[in-house]
Structure formats: C-alpha cells, structure tokens
Amino acid sequence: MTLESSPADGFAARIDLGTRALLARLTASMSPQALALAWLDWASHLAVSPGKGLQVGLQAACQAAQLVGYRWAALAAPTQAVPPVTDRRFADPAWRQWPFNLLHQSFLLHERLWDGATHGVRGVEPHHEQLVAFFARQWLDMLSPGNFGPTNPVVLRRTMEEAGNNLWRGHLNLVEDARRLLAGEPPAGAENFVPGREVAVTPGKVVLRNRVMELIQYAPAAAGAQVHPEPLLVVPAWIMKYYILDLSPHNSLIRYLVAQGRTVFCISWKNPGEAERDLGMDDYLEEGFHAALDAVNAIVPQQPVHAVGYCLGGTLLAIAAAAMARDGDHRLATMTLFAAQTDFAEPGELGLFIDESEVSLLEAQMARTGYLTAGQMAGAFQMLRSYDLLWSRLVGDYLLGERPAMNDLMAWNADATRMPAKMHGQYLRRLFLHDDLAQGRYPVRGRPVALADLTLPVFMVGTETDHVAPWRSVFKLQYQTLAEITFVLTSGGHNAGIVSEPGHPRRHYRLLTHPAGAPYVAPEEWLGLAPVAEGSWWPEWVQWLRQRSADPGAPPRMGAPRRGYPVLGDAPGRYVLEK
Incomplete structure (x- = not known):
C-alpha cells in the first residue's frame, strides 16, 4: 500500500x-x-x-x-x-x-x-491590491465620524431637539432587532409582505414540482384575453427567491408581461437544506431548466420558447442554450439575460471574496452544514456596500431613531435563501476561479460547450451600479458570440435596475442593437453610441419580443394532465414559503 x-x-x-x-x-x-x-x-x-x-x-x-x-x-x-x-x-x-x-x-x-x-x-x-484597498476602506468606513453620536452633528442636533427621545427610540429599535435576530424572525415590517398575500400575487398554478424547483404557469390577464403563441420561461437565480420578478402588483414584471399578452412560466427554486447538499450544477440544469422546458413544451406544444434568465439563472440559461445549440436543439426562439455574467474574469468587487484560500474555507464549512447560509451571502453584500446597507442604517435606526418603512423590495431582500454545498462549490470553482464557461471548458453531458455556438437573438440588461454583476462584465457576451445582441444599460443596481416599472421616477436607460456578425464594439465606445432615454426599459423589451413573435391567439390551458403535468396548486406554490 x-x-x-x-x-x-x-x-x-x-x-x-x-x-x-x-x-x-x-x-x-x-x-x-x-x-x-x-x-x-x-x-x-x-x-x-x-x-x-x-x-x-x-x-x-x-x-x-x-x-x-x-x-x-x-x-x-x-x-x-x-x-x-x-x-x-x-x-x-x-x-x-x-x-x-x-x-x-x-x-x-x-x-x-x-x-x-x-x-x-x-x-x-x-487581486491582492484590490483586497488590501477594500479592507482598508472597510476599516476607515467603520471609524467614520458619522457613525458615532458625539462626532455626528446631525445626531447631536436631533438629540437636543427631542431631548433624547431619538436615542430612546433607537434603543427600542435595537432591542427589537436583537430579539428578532435571536428568534430567527425577519426584520420588522417584513411580515406585511408575505408571498401570496401582498407580494407574488399574480394568478397562476403550479404545474410541476421536483426536488429542485416548482414551475408556475401564470393565467391570462383576463377571461377571453388573447396571447402570443410563444411562451416565456423565466429562470431566476437560486441565490434569491423568484418573486423579485413578481413583487407588488404595480411593480411586478411577471404581471406586466401577462398584461402584454404573454403566457409566462417561472421557476421557483426550492430553498435547500442539509438533505440537498449533494445537488450540483448538473442537477439544476437537468431538473431545473430542462425539466421546466419539457413541461412548457408539453403545455404549449409546437411553439418555440422565449427564455429569460436573471443573475445566476441567466448564467445557467446561457450554459443550457449553448449546449442546445451544440446539439442541434432549436426549441428556444430568443434568450434574454438580466444582469447575468458569462465571463467571470472581471466579476467586480464580489471577486474579492473568491480565491483558492477563500473557496477552500467555504467548502470546508459547507461540508459540515450541507449548504451556504443566507446570512453569509447577505454579509458579503453588506460589505460591498457598507455605507448604504450597514452604517447609514445603524445611524438612522439606533442614533436618529428613524426606522425607514419596510417596502416590498426590502422585505424580499430579507427573505434570503441557502445554496447546496456541492452546487456552490462547483459554481465558485468552475465559473469564478477557472472561468470555464468563457474559456470553452464548461462540460454539459460530458462535452464542453461554447458560447460561440449561440445564434439566437439575445436581449441583455446591465445595470449602472451593479456590485454583483458589473455591466462591463455582463457586456462581454458581445465578443463571445456573433449572434445579434440588443444590450440595455439601465439606471439602478442589481435588483432595483431590473425592478424598473413604467412610471418609476428618475429612471433612464441606453439601448443599442449589435447586428449578427458585426464587428465588436467595446463598452466605452458603446456608451458613446447609445443614446440616453428616460423612463423604463420594460416597454423596449416587450416591443423586442413582439417583433420576434407571431400574432396573438387563444391562450393555452393551465397544465397538461394527459402529458404528465397536472395542476398541483395555486401560485406562488410551496417552495417560496420555505424558510
């Protein structure tokens, strides 16, 4: 031996x-x-x-x-x-x-x-330079005079005006937050935004459930309404709950699409626990995207599908689409990517937390728990925007005694998810560390895929202040494929830039279409060519989809029991409610 x-x-x-x-x-x-x-x-x-x-x-x-x-x-x-x-x-x-x-x-x-x-x-x-600069900035942010009552004139003025009542309210806020944290409860006010009650209320049915996800089919906007024959399949990231795209009725992208005459299907990922520790990227591809696509094809037969991916769900969609192109599978009509990276060579500040030493530490911890906790992801994002997400809130809540009213997006952000140990390790190594997808090394069903094989029209959205998927990194798909790409750069960040409904104040975007086979245009040159437009980019996307769809007709039935897809219950389903 x-x-x-x-x-x-x-x-x-x-x-x-x-x-x-x-x-x-x-x-x-x-x-x-x-x-x-x-x-x-x-x-x-x-x-x-x-x-x-x-x-x-x-x-x-x-x-x-x-x-x-x-x-x-x-x-x-x-x-x-x-x-x-x-x-x-x-x-x-x-x-x-x-x-x-x-x-x-x-x-x-x-x-x-x-x-x-x-x-x-x-x-x-x-990488070392970025890490040192980042942590130096974190330490300095912590020592800012604005974070301490005696050195913050706004706090001192408020304390004098209110005879210290602001500090008493801040004390009560601190006690309440500590109690909720110890009890494992959501932040104050989040109980007013429950999926299926105040948010995620677009009518629909669950038509598929497996160990990875539920598939929701949304009902037409009204009885007798006509819809375009090509369905939409939405693939959200499993790092978040799907209802970021179905928040309140006024800012729900899914409700907006349904109102525009679209048959929409959306994946709702299961919130994994220890039992799902061995689920990997292949499981999310096969039992997630491909299982959903098979269901959509059965419910709406003989129609190409407009596939939509958000964040990590967009990365998964790009992998699946590249594999389908390689294998001659033409079931997708178009592909839309929201703040989704396909090249991870320059992932932005999130890459500060990803190197061999860091990944090995995370893998060891996940090997014990079976998953990455929601708190760990939230902590990393707080460090990326420490002033907005941490220090300004501490000052406001505990020194000024001003707790901002909870809104739907804040409540959704607090409704975090876990990630299976195997999948997250593969995701960090294959994509972030080794950049296998961009380099043509990512294997699907035993063979590598290449983004260069993509030929279907692509609509991409990047956001100006994205700390998770910087828009210049998202933009890189433009030199990875010769397909036609319509790229939108919108105001806002990773979430607020996508939840950008018509009528939302102070919104703008740029849009430019890169024809199939045309010479590459670099990001800075693109900025100079793309004009600024005020308002929401949602109508531009709907128009883009309309130009690549057939005329509306009768909507499909909900589910397809004879083909193995019976209605299992009402939207939003079970998985989105799992804590």
Whole structure:
C-alpha cells in the first residue's frame, strides 16, 4: 500500500477539513491567510518602492496644507468655505460647522490618502491590491465620524431637539432587532409582505414540482384575453427567491408581461437544506431548466420558447442554450439575460471574496452544514456596500431613531435563501476561479460547450451600479458570440435596475442593437453610441419580443394532465414559503 492510498490519507484530510471548518466559523468565513498574504504582498513591495513612499508622503503634506487652508477659510466664513473633499455621507449643512467641518474633512482626506497608498504599488498582484484597498476602506468606513453620536452633528442636533427621545427610540429599535435576530424572525415590517398575500400575487398554478424547483404557469390577464403563441420561461437565480420578478402588483414584471399578452412560466427554486447538499450544477440544469422546458413544451406544444434568465439563472440559461445549440436543439426562439455574467474574469468587487484560500474555507464549512447560509451571502453584500446597507442604517435606526418603512423590495431582500454545498462549490470553482464557461471548458453531458455556438437573438440588461454583476462584465457576451445582441444599460443596481416599472421616477436607460456578425464594439465606445432615454426599459423589451413573435391567439390551458403535468396548486406554490 502506497502512502497516497493509505487510510491515513483520508484521516488527515478529515482533520484538515474540520480545522478549516472551525476556522471559517471563527472568522465569519473570511480567510485570514488570503488577507495576510495580500497585506504582506502590498507592504513588502511598498517597502522597496521609495518613490511610491515619497509620493504618498507628498500627498499627505499637500492634504495637511489643504486642511489648514480650509480651517482658516472656515473661521472667516463657515458656510462659504469650500471643503477640499465632498462626500454624500456628509452632505448635511451641519457638517460645515466647527469642529465637525475639520473632523469630517480630516477623515475624508485620510481616506483619500489610504486609497492612494494601497493602489499603484508596482509588483503587487492585482487581486491582492484590490483586497488590501477594500479592507482598508472597510476599516476607515467603520471609524467614520458619522457613525458615532458625539462626532455626528446631525445626531447631536436631533438629540437636543427631542431631548433624547431619538436615542430612546433607537434603543427600542435595537432591542427589537436583537430579539428578532435571536428568534430567527425577519426584520420588522417584513411580515406585511408575505408571498401570496401582498407580494407574488399574480394568478397562476403550479404545474410541476421536483426536488429542485416548482414551475408556475401564470393565467391570462383576463377571461377571453388573447396571447402570443410563444411562451416565456423565466429562470431566476437560486441565490434569491423568484418573486423579485413578481413583487407588488404595480411593480411586478411577471404581471406586466401577462398584461402584454404573454403566457409566462417561472421557476421557483426550492430553498435547500442539509438533505440537498449533494445537488450540483448538473442537477439544476437537468431538473431545473430542462425539466421546466419539457413541461412548457408539453403545455404549449409546437411553439418555440422565449427564455429569460436573471443573475445566476441567466448564467445557467446561457450554459443550457449553448449546449442546445451544440446539439442541434432549436426549441428556444430568443434568450434574454438580466444582469447575468458569462465571463467571470472581471466579476467586480464580489471577486474579492473568491480565491483558492477563500473557496477552500467555504467548502470546508459547507461540508459540515450541507449548504451556504443566507446570512453569509447577505454579509458579503453588506460589505460591498457598507455605507448604504450597514452604517447609514445603524445611524438612522439606533442614533436618529428613524426606522425607514419596510417596502416590498426590502422585505424580499430579507427573505434570503441557502445554496447546496456541492452546487456552490462547483459554481465558485468552475465559473469564478477557472472561468470555464468563457474559456470553452464548461462540460454539459460530458462535452464542453461554447458560447460561440449561440445564434439566437439575445436581449441583455446591465445595470449602472451593479456590485454583483458589473455591466462591463455582463457586456462581454458581445465578443463571445456573433449572434445579434440588443444590450440595455439601465439606471439602478442589481435588483432595483431590473425592478424598473413604467412610471418609476428618475429612471433612464441606453439601448443599442449589435447586428449578427458585426464587428465588436467595446463598452466605452458603446456608451458613446447609445443614446440616453428616460423612463423604463420594460416597454423596449416587450416591443423586442413582439417583433420576434407571431400574432396573438387563444391562450393555452393551465397544465397538461394527459402529458404528465397536472395542476398541483395555486401560485406562488410551496417552495417560496420555505424558510
């Protein structure tokens, strides 16, 4: 028996797995080795870069002079002095008064100094540079004078005006939040947005249920209404619950599509637990997308399908469509991708949490639990937008005593899901770490797929402030295939940019169609060519679908019992209610 195949090898692996799982619990699944290596890489290269050190020193001296100049100008005319740095965190006029003007300007200049020091050090690995700069910014954000009552003039003013009642309300908010957290309850107000009651109320029926998902078929908008013959199949991400696309009646994309004469089917993924730990990407492809497509073909026979994918669901759809193109399967009429990446070489700030060390730590923890918890994903997203999602809320809720009213999108965001251990590990390694899909290495049914095989028309949506799927990364499909691509860049972020119903205030978008086989247009050039339009992009998409659909006729029946797809119950089904 060789050492490699000895029983001791498996025993050693189990010890290592357990140790990493314990480390993950102690560090909130953040790899200390990855962070230590990044800091060592940056610090050691900075130490042998005297020119960079001199540059940082000169920047510090210049900023000190700016601060002194601002101090004297503010003494003469506090409200008219122009601060060296402006930032939306300190927009209230109270920050222009002494000593808070110097306090927040000193903080912002210090933040700018660290940004200069952590970027541009020659020899540092790009990933390490991004990691160091990100965590330096996180530490500074935590120490912002706006986060503490005695150094926040807005909090001090409110406390004086209300004789401390704001702090008492903040105390009650803190107690309530702590109680809900310990009890495993949703945030205050989320109980007013229950799927099937206030949200996810578009009428429909569950026509398929398996261990991975339920398939919902939505009813026509009205009795006797006519619909286009080609059905829509919506594939949401299993990192979220599907009703992001069916929120309240006024901002439900699914209800909007039904009202436009569309037969809509939507996948509702099961919220996995320990029992689903061994579900992998192939299971989500076969028992998710392909099982749903087979059901749609049975209920609406002999009609091509408009397939729609959102976020990770869009990535899965692109994989499936590429495999279908490879195998000569022409059941899809078009493909629409909402904020979905097909190339992960530049995934944005989310890539900060994904390297070999981090993934091995997550895999060890998931091996113990069987899934990635919803809280872990939420924590990562909070770090990406720490001011908007964490610090500003803490100040508002606990220091100002102002709890914002819960809305449907906030309640949906709190209704998070888990992810199976096997699937999430494969997703991180195959797509993020190795970029197998973009490189033509991603296997489906034993053979790799290539996005270059795609020939069907594509409609893509990217959002301007997306931290999950940056629009320039989404845009990359334009040089991965010669298919016709209509690309929309809309205002908003990963969720709010998609939930952008007509009539929503302060919305705009750009749209440009890249003809099949035309030369590649780079993102910055595309920005210069695509005109800005005010309003929602939803009507543009509906028009695009209409141009690729036949004339309306009688709607199909709900389900197809004789073909094995009986009606199993009313929408929104069971799986969306699982916690």
